[in-house]
Amino acid sequence: MLELEHTTKTHDEARQGEALDMLPTGKSTGRKLYIESYGCQMNFSDSEIVASILLDNGFETTKDYKEADVVFINTCSIRENAEQRVRNRLKEFESAKNRNPGMIVGVLGCMAERLKSKFLEEEKLVDVVVGPDAYRDLPNLIGKVDDGNKAVNVLLSREETYADINPVRLNSNGISAFVSIMRGCDNMCSFCVVPFTRGRERSRDHQSIVKEARELFEAGYKEVTLLGQNVDSYKYTAAVAEGGEPQPTVNFAQLLAMVADVSPDLRVRFSTSHPKDITDEVLHTMARYENICKYIHLPVQSGNSRVLDLMNRTYDRAWYMERIDAIRRILPDCGISTDVITGFCTETEEEHAETLSMMDYVKYDFAYMFAYSERPGTLAAKRYADDIPEDVKKRRLTEVVNKQQQHSLFRLQNFVGKVHKVLIEGFSKRSDQDYCGRNDQNTMVVFPVDSRFKPGQYVHVLAERCTSATLMGKIVD
CATH class of the missing domain: 2.40.50.140 (Nucleic acid-binding proteins)
Incomplete structure (x- = not known):
């Protein structure tokens, strides 16, 4: 579940003004764009797509929102405090807009669908709201705002992958880059908003992915991270013309090999994996290529089978442990990280103890750890009472954090001297x-x-x- 990843950062770390001063690639309009991103790697990748679309339409980018003509905040909706941060930030933008009435302020991404009415009408904080599948419509939507209207497009798509758009690498070090390989999610974990905010799962064609990785390497980049809500379920089959020969399906293991073959000097990473889908074929592919990094983010969420069933994770404790055993067997030096949620609906102390024991079994290199936060519209919000007191959630979270600190130190101590x-x-x-x-x-x-x-x-x-x-x-x- 990629949306959980990197949300443990502090406010300053999670928020980045992602725009750099650069020339427009289309005919210049003299207008300046500022984008700020929160949350997961996919949001940061999406901001690069947005910047590409608007630069092609004559915008320049700026690091200072106060001098921007268009200000976008790319949102994360995975936790309640993320939404409050965004609201606070929009109020800061409102002050700048009062000094510059022509400024357009917009919300992009995962928060757009659920909070569009609140942001547009009730609080009047924004002029435009755009969902993750509607970024191509941004020039048109900005035009509507220029004409004095509010503008919204939060329609989800079953086809959109932005495969033909060359992302603008924002705040890039020129060394590492994200490459989106798929969008959306079909897993329907009961606690997660992603299927509702990013739509159904669809894979980008492998040729465009390899082409993007090759162009990055030729431009001097040395590392790419392949992104998807669940990269292991990547599956692309080319459309066939009537009467044509059926095309073979490319799976994630095959895609990994294709990207690794771009050059032995191009490092390949990926995120995020799902325990139900990570196969031995993927692990053997990782073992075969020196330039595929030996690191897997494998969210467990809970160590108890009953809680995992309530979460609709589609695996149980034994399945997860078997996948860990396979990783250790095929990739003995592989780093493993995870996500853990404490205090999910009806979780008992004994079930919480099973999460701690799972952590002892794996000894993760690091983890992203959260107290359960009910998200409106999710299956859990509809089906289960959020019945664990906040003080209990936080106490359990503290126990998980303390244990992870011990394991992180243990893992790093084993690296010393090597x-x-x-x-x-x-x-x-x-x-x-x-x-x-x-x-x-x-x-x-x-x-x-x-x-x-x-x-x-x-x-x-x-x-x-x-x-x-x-x-x-x-x-x-």
């Missing part, structure tokens, strides 16, 4: 005397700057010490 291949991403946040980059298992590694190397190059780093989140070491030959 040499890791690291792609230099840039300077450390704390010092321009240190570089930082991630190893195969997605762990951040910090090491002193060496004038022989620069960002975008691979180095071998001997890990000498660690915290519970970071390895520190030095470059070795």
Whole structure:
């Protein structure tokens, strides 16, 4: 469930003004665009699609919303506090709009459908609301606002993948990039809004994905992350003309191999996997390619089979543990992360204890951990009472967080004394005397700057010490 990923960040980390100063690719209108993104990687990827569409229509981008003609906030609807953050941010934009009445303010993405009336009519915070499948309509919608109207398009599509749009890499380091391979989700987990906000699952054609990865590599990028709500269920079959030969279906394992074959110097990552779909074929493909990173995000959500059934996760405790065993058997050094929800409807103390015991069984490298937050419109909101007191949810969450900190430290301690291949991403946040980059298992590694190397190059780093989140070491030959 990709929407949960990265929502544990602080407000400042989760919110990014994603626009850079750049020239328009179409005939310039002199208008400036500012985009701010919240939540998951898919939202950040979508913002790059939006920027591409509007740059082709003559917009320039800016880092400062106060000088923008059009301001968009790309929203996350996975948790209630995310919605409150967006509302607070829109009020800040409202102040800028009061000083610049011609400014257009809009909401994009997952929050658009559910809160369109509230944002447009009740609170009058925005001029335009656009859902994830309607970004091609943005020039038309902006035109409607220019004519004095409010504008809305939140229609979901069964076909839209934006495969023909070349994303504008916003705030890019020129080294790592997201590549969206599919949109939507068919899983219908009872706690999740994604099927309602992003629609049904559809896969992008493999040729356009490989082409995008190749163009990124030729432009100097060294790492791509393949994105989907559930990448393991990727499945593309080309349409066949009447009387034509049936075309073979491309699955995720095959797509992984195709992207890895672009170049051995292009690192390949992916997110997110679903326990019911990750196959041995995927794991063996990862083992066969040195440039496919040995890291899997495999959300468990709960360690108890009854709770998993209420969540409609379509697997049980034993199934999940078998998939973990397969990963450990086929990819012994693979990093594994997860999502955990505490205090789901009717969860007992004994069932919570099974989640803790699952964490002990796997010893995840890291985790995204949440107290259950009921989302309107989900199956859980319709079927089950949100009956676990908030103090109990938070206490259970604290127990999960504390255990994960122990396991994260355990995993990193096992890395100390070993040499890791690291792609230099840039300077450390704390010092321009240190570089930082991630190893195969997605762990951040910090090491002193060496004038022989620069960002975008691979180095071998001997890990000498660690915290519970970071390895520190030095470059070795």
